[in-house]
Amino acid sequence: MSPSPTAGSPSGDPGKLPQTKTLPTSTDPQFLAGVNALWQGIVDDNPQEALPFFFPESAYQQVKAIANPSSDYQNRLIGFYNLDIHAAHRLLGSGAKDAKLVGVTVPAGQAQWILPGGEQNKLSYYRVYGARLTYTQGGKTKSFGLFSLISWRGEWYVVHLGPNPRPKPVGTVYQPRS
Template identity: 45%
Template sequence: MNTNRLTRSRRHIGTAIIGLLTLGTLAACGSGGSQGSGTTSAPDSTETTATTAPPTTSTTVDPGTLPQTDQKPTADDPAFTARMNVLADAIRNNSPQTAISTFFPVEAYKQTKKNTNPAADWNNRLIASFREDVSAANKKLGPDAASAVFQGVTVPNTATWVKPGEEYNVGPYWRVLNSTMNFTVDGRAVAIPLNSMISWRGQWYVVHLGTIR
């Protein structure tokens, strides 16, 4: 009798333990399911692309490629003054090549003069003479030419409008003769003749620094 009671008691205890274990397993599963159903949202990220504008470029247009105008040049124009300073520096240092920008542009000459090959005439005659004239002007300043002080250019008020056909030209221009570049060197004044300038688009340019030839 006691043995039967002990057996039944053990069965009850075993059943209770199994029940507890089952409840624990279900609870664990429920907890795991809850965690598994949660969703994790990745934070929004916005990618910003910096756009760099392309660098700007400045283009210098050769004035000789543009059409002529009837604007009369003036001797106090800042651009003309700057060119004369360049020419004066070339004379002081006997460096004609540095002053080519002060000379009448070759592209303008091609539009202006009646010649089978204006570019060749510009280079072989006019520029060749210009180089000789710059060197001659340097010698006129003397051995201390490099220390000469440029005092400016005197342009007479005698400019003439040259019409096509008057000077072997197919295009018109203003022309002025007998200007003077003024220097002082070693306490003395030296005048360098600037024999002929003609205009292009309202600006004076050298065509004959020395004798016209």
């Protein structure tokens, strides 16, 4: 299933529109809504709730220069995303409902414009490593990494919540800190 359509997008699906070279920000309302959807999906242990923050399938089909990008998207990317949402929920433990999202940091100064051919891609996009989701739980501030975000039309989306590549399909929380 593809992420929810973006409000205000003429086609209802941002992935059906052409890419732009607009560098995303982490203060954009759409980005913040996506982060909140991701957090709610983790708290509720429900990957479906977190899909609005995941890179749109229709954009992935445009970007990737691989055989059957839809199959790769559904089976590998969404498969790992689901496993990672469950792993993050387990990290929160029995107090998941009491954990509160503080925010997300994106090191925009480290974003790179990836040219075609760089990552089995046929279109360019911005990619950034080092984003972190911060939350409080039990009076402590904690965080974990978002392995990589990539851009589509000036918006950041998660493409790998946990590390990529992985030797086997196991959910992983990337660089948790207590």
